[in-house]
Amino acid sequence: MxxxxxxxxxxxxxxxxxxxxxxxxxxxxxxxxxxxxxxxxxxxxxxxxxxxxxxxxxxxxxxxxxxxxxxxxxxxxxxxxxxxxxxxxxxxxxxxxxxxxxxxxxxxxxxxxxxxxxxxxxxxxxxxxxxxxxxxxxxxxxxxxxxxxxxxxxxxxxKSPVRLTMAGIGDALATYFEARACVESEATTCANGKATSAAFALAELCLNTLLEEGYKAKVALEAGALTPAVEKIVEANTLLSGIGFESCGLAGAHAIHNGLTVLEECHSMYHGEKVAFGTIVQLVLENVPMDELEEIIEFCISVDLPVTLKQLGVKKITEEKIRKVAELACAESDTLHNMPFEVSVESTYNAILAADAYGHRFLGK
The missing domain is CATH 3.40.50.1970 (Rossmann fold)
Known part of the structure; x- marks a missing residue:
């Protein structure tokens, strides 16, 4: 291909x-x-x-x-x-x-x-x-x-609400990690081909830009200022992430987002806020080193992105609710199956619970 x-x-x-x-x-x-x-x-x-x-x-x-x-x-x-x-x-x-x-x-x-x-x-x-x-x-x-x-x-x-740009950071945050998974699994991308080195480089640049400029942009936007950091984040959220996800592929993070849409409590949350939590779930599924997981969770906290189900609006966590999320995320047609290993409803269910627990631990509550 x-x-x-x-x-x-x-x-x-x-x-x-x-x-x-x-x-x-x-x-x-x-x-x-x-x-x-x-x-x-x-x-x-x-x-x-x-x-x-x-x-x-x-x-x-x-x-x-x-x-x-x-x-x-x-x-x-x-x-x-x-x-x-x-x-x-x-x-x-x-x-x-x-x-x-x-x-x-x-x-x-x-x-x-x-x-x-x-x-x-x-x-x-x-x-x-x-x-x-x-x-x-x-x-x-x-x-x-x-x-x-x-x-x-x-x-x-x-001039738009700062929360919206931070949600864009949440959506863009998944780009590199999903690209990495798709490159490893040789998944077919949204462009109906295999990932190019150029697209993967843009996905990596997207992540690096977010980590370097995200918090600076948040502070500037809260002050009503249009700064170079804001311009870089707008480009990362839109162009770098757009080309990166489409020409490298989607994987776990967006599938978890799609699963979360089954919960009415999450409907008030923005797409990127749910994707940010989905990114943490994907990293748990991959069992990444603790320093990588810690960096992403702490970054999310610094730019006000949700790291727990409670922050997503799920006040009462039940097995039934989380299994419904896992089942929809694991739908045959969804992108969770682009991960470079077999996923199941059971492993996804457990990853969601663990991601929520890590989030609470880093929040200190």
Whole structure:
């Protein structure tokens, strides 16, 4: 099987870039449907539309209903056809991106992704994560190509809640460890090939950037400052992690995240927060040396990422609940089976309990 690297057609990051969106859109289409939340439209709508004033492309907003489900995808598809749009733009967070990408795929249009938060590695990928209308994970929809353009305005991201960027760190934290597992097991990646050395190097750079810049970025963001550390974390969360996970593969951490979606108590937690805990579970499954486990748990604590089930909202831990998580994580179609050894519901169940215990130990409670 060939080695394959996926990446977006163009990646743009910098302060004030949202005002240039119209110029980039005009290269790809004549009429854009912009999928955005009601709050996002209120905060950024004026700046977005200002960029379309002097270009040969018009734009119309459509408010996202909150879940990347097939019902929502089909609803937006109808609007694209009715309004004769030839370009889809997703502005906001991960579920908006995934919906926009899926709609563009089905309607055969270009797509531009504009994160207003740095909370996941979804923007750059040729992948949509599909949930039920109730928010339970259903499947991965693999797409034939990556977004045409990914554009990030770091002024906007720096003003977003700090917790969202820290959640992005949690999502990105899994990149190297899942890549390492997939390289060792020679798993087929999300790009439907084997990992390239370039993608693995980016996954490793992603981890090193997080460990070096994560806490600095957290402090800066809490002070309302856009610093070089913040810029580096935005790039790590978005580009490095995006290429790293897609062209190296997913393994245990994201499978544990998917398992956690079965617990209603976890629905208020962000994707990356659950992935961060899933990373610890994966490291327990691998039985990594204690110094590696300690470094990751302590890093998570330093940037306010959850290291226990209680922090994820699970107030009462029962065998039934944790087994349900383990069973869903071990589903035949999920990525836990990309680990370089056999996994089972029993071993996953025990790893979840042990990861929770380690988290409590490092928290001192």
């Amino acid at each position: 060939a080695k394959i690297l996926f990446s977006p057609g163009k990646y743009i990051q910098g302060p004030g870039e949202i005002k240039n969106l119209g110029s980039y859109a005009a290269v790809l289409g004549k009429k854009a449907l912009i999928l955005i939340s009601a709050g996002g439209k209120k905060r950024s709508g004026e700046n977005v539309l200002s960029g379309f004033e002097n270009v040969d492309c018009t734009a119309e907003f459509e408010i996202f209903h909150g879940e990347c489900s097939y019902n929502e995808i089909h609803r937006i598809e109808k609007i694209v056809k009715e309004k004769e749009c030839d370009l889809v733009i997703g502005i906001g967070g991960g579920k908006i991106f995934d919906t926009a990408k899926a709609v563009a795929y089905y309607q055969k249009t270009p797509v531009i992704i504009c994160p207003t938060i740095a909370s996941t590695d979804a923007p750059c990928s040729a992948l949509s994560v599909i949930y039920s209308d109730a928010g339970v994970f259903e499947e991965y929809l693999f797409l034939p190509s990556n977004p045409n353009i990914v554009l990030l305005d770091t002024e906007i991201i720096a």
